Amino acid sequence: MPDRNREFVECHDADVTLYLHVQPRASRTAWSGVQAGRMKLRLAAPPVDDRANRECVAFVAKTLRLAKSKIRIARGHSSRQKTLVIDSATPEATTAQLRALAAELESASA
DSSP: OOOTTSOSEEEOSSEEEEEEEEEOSOSSOEEEEEETTEEEEEOSSOSSTTHHHHHHHHHHHHHHTOOGGGEEEEEOTTSSEEEEEEEOSSHHHHHHHHHHHHHHHHHHHO
16 A cells, blocks of 8 residues: 655655656656655656666656666566665755656646
């Protein structure tokens, strides 16, 4: 059961944990808001041969302007519910960037 009260992003000493709900085989890759304590990400890639996971990491890296090597899937390799760990030199800034993105998506859908 999802923890709806949990925040979709957590800041730690040296990294950031991002909780995602991914939707593979979407018409295009894009952020879609926050749903049930997870940031929702639509992926154009199908969940075949790890393509959706690679696209997920690449899109998060592009959004945060980080190298793909700084992002890893900690949980959910074969699930729509994913937990990403982001190695960031400035975890507070990365967390703030993700929260601002979520707020922007929320205001756009209202």
